Amino acid sequence: MRNSNIIICALVAAVVAVLSACSSGESSGRPKVVVSIMPVYDVACAIAGDSVDVVCLLPRGGNPETYEPTMSQYVDVEHSDAFMYVSNTGFEAAIAARLKENATDRLTIADLSSGVKLLYGTHGDCGHKHHHHSGCSHGDVDPHVWSSAKNMRVIAQNVCDMLKKVDAPRADYYDANLAVVLADIDSLDAEMGRVLAPHRGKAFVVWHPSLSYFARDYGLEQISVGGQENKEASVNQLRQKIDKANGRDAAVMVVQLNYDDRQAQVINEQIGARVVTVDLLNADWAQQLKTVAYAIASEGND
Numbered sequence: 001m002r003n004s005n006i007i008i009c010a011l012v013a014a015v016v017a018v019l020s021a022c023s024s025g026e027s028s029g030r031p032k033v034v035v036s037i038m039p040v041y042d043v044a045c046a047i048a049g050d051s052v053d054v055v056c057l058l059p060r061g062g063n064p065e066t067y068e069p070t071m072s073q074y075v076d077v078e079h080s081d082a083f084m085y086v087s088n089t090g091f092e093a094a095i096a097a098r099l100k101e102n103a104t105d106r107l108t109i110a111d112l113s114s115g116v117k118l119l120y121g122t123h124g125d126c127g128h129k130h131h132h133h134s135g136c137s138h139g140d141v142d143p144h145v146w147s148s149a150k151n152m153r154v155i156a157q158n159v160c161d162m163l164k165k166v167d168a169p170r171a172d173y174y175d176a177n178l179a180v181v182l183a184d185i186d187s188l189d190a191e192m193g194r195v196l197a198p199h200r201g202k203a204f205v206v207w208h209p210s211l212s213y214f215a216r217d218y219g220l221e222q223i224s225v226g227g228q229e230n231k232e233a234s235v236n237q238l239r240q241k242i243d244k245a246n247g248r249d250a251a252v253m254v255v256q257l258n259y260d261d262r263q264a265q266v267i268n269e270q271i272g273a274r275v276v277t278v279d280l281l282n283a284d285w286a287q288q289l290k291t292v293a294y295a296i297a298s299e300g301n302d
């Protein structure tokens with residue numbers, strides 16, 4: 001009996017050790033940084049290696065535009081060394097604003113989209129929910145910054161800068177890890193660029209306008225037939241968008257896993273596109289973007 005207890009304890013300890021390499025900050029002695037979404041978590045873990053504990057706020061399947069952080073998450077962030085966010089809307093903006101009011105000197109706050117050439121007006125006219133402030137103070141910026149390899153390159157560099165600020169003695173280590181991450185992102189970007197080059201100007205359909213940066217990167221046209229989460233398109237608008245998709249021979253409809261499918265399938269009965277379901281908020285964001293790229297490249301012959 002005692003032996004089996006010891007074995008179980010050893011197993012638990014081993015599992016905890018593995019998890020804490022990049023997820024649990026329980027008194028490891030390492031610096032702790034909090035990121036907002038899984039694509040950034042993926043990049044941050046790769047650059048941080050075993051030197052920093054990285055925690056991600058948005059749970060799997062969560063929607064960053066409507067998610068409400070819990071009180072314990074606020075406290076968790078307040079006790080970390082850095083909070084890194086990518087978008088100026090939704091829960092990230094709410095946390096950043098709150099931290100800027102209550103921030104201690106120890107906590108660094110970083111907007112990882114700094115340096116990204118932002119798009120304005122591609123995400124609809126301010127359909128976001130504003131729980132913590134009113135009006136449209138973010139100026140219609142398209143928040144889906146992470147749906148782009150080119151943007152993720154800038155984000156990775158910003159993450160590395162932040163880690164070097166938090167843990168200066170290991171700057172060389174973070175730089176070396178960054179070089180590997182950037183090489184991966186560059187080869188992903190080059191591959192998608194190569195695959196999509198013959199399809200410049202082609203249109204694809206999305207339910208929610210989550211791929212504006214991706215469309216810009218490769219000269220594609222995104223036609224959104226849905227809308228924001230809290231704002232349905234009118235019947236007239238919908239008709240126009242369906243006509244546009246048909247007129248532009250859009251052959252692919254990209255749907256976000258978990259929350260777009262049903263309505264999108266109904267609309268697609270009038271478009272007849274191939275529905276491609278991806279999870280753009282997955283840690284494996286690279287594979288998700290690649291799936292979109294190859295789907296667009298393989299449909300139609302223009």
Ligand SMILES: [Zn+2]
Pocket residue numbers: 065123143144208209210
């Ligand atoms: Zn959105």
